[in-house]
Amino acid sequence: MEQILAFAGNHPFMSILWVVLLxxxxxxxxxxxxxxxxxxxxxxxxxxVNREDGVFVDIRSQDQFRKGHIADSLNITAExxxxxxxxxxxxxxxxPIVLVCNTGMTAKGVAGQLSKAGFEQVSVLQGGVNAxxxxxxxxxxxx
Numbered sequence: 001m002e003q004i005l006a007f008a009g010n011h012p013f014m015s016i017l018w019v020v021l022l023x024x025x026x027x028x029x030x031x032x033x034x035x036x037x038x039x040x041x042x043x044x045x046x047x048x049v050n051r052e053d054g055v056f057v058d059i060r061s062q063d064q065f066r067k068g069h070i071a072d073s074l075n076i077t078a079e080x081x082x083x084x085x086x087x088x089x090x091x092x093x094x095x096p097i098v099l100v101c102n103t104g105m106t107a108k109g110v111a112g113q114l115s116k117a118g119f120e121q122v123s124v125l126q127g128g129v130n131a132x133x134x135x136x137x138x139x140x141x142x143x
Contacts, residue, residue, distance in 0.1 A: 037111040039126040042135040045098045048123070054096030056125070057089065059110055068139035070100060070132060078110050086117060096121040104128040 008015040040048060048054045056073035058065050065075040076088055078101070089097065097119055099107035107124040114122045125132065133139065 037108055037115070038123040039104065039108075040098060040123050041126055042132050042137050045123070045125050046137070048096040048121075049098060052096045052121075054098060054121070055092050056098050056100055058100045058129075059107060060101055060129075064102070066142045068129070068141050070129075071138070071140045073100060078106055081110050081113060084117065086114075089114075089119065093118060094120045096123065098123050098125050100125045100132075101128045103130055 045056070049056055056070045058069050058073045058075050059078040059081065060069075060075075061077060062075060069075065074088060076085075080086075097114065099111050099114070099122065101107040101110075104124055104127050107128065111122045111124050127134065129139070
């Protein structure tokens, strides 16, 4: 304990930075645990979509979508969902919907909005497209 106090006394900026990072990590973890939005790994998401007749909804921009997206996913941008432009999703109201963004962070906020709009099985691809690629799952490119 003495060493920690000595370090903090000798390096106040670094000590404050570590405390801020620790608090941010705790807050993010608590928000994820209490948000009610289910996060799925790429494997779990694939199972939900394939076995339970679900759909991937890519909320990234059309340009990002064209550069690489999950096969058969719908491209409905986060802005459209925030504006309640949900006609393209109405037929999937009771089916599993897996929201996809780059890292999974943007999708969390959008998932809450879809749940409030009456969509029953909304989840988020944990880690987004980055995790999908990290799991060596393929992306489709649209020209």
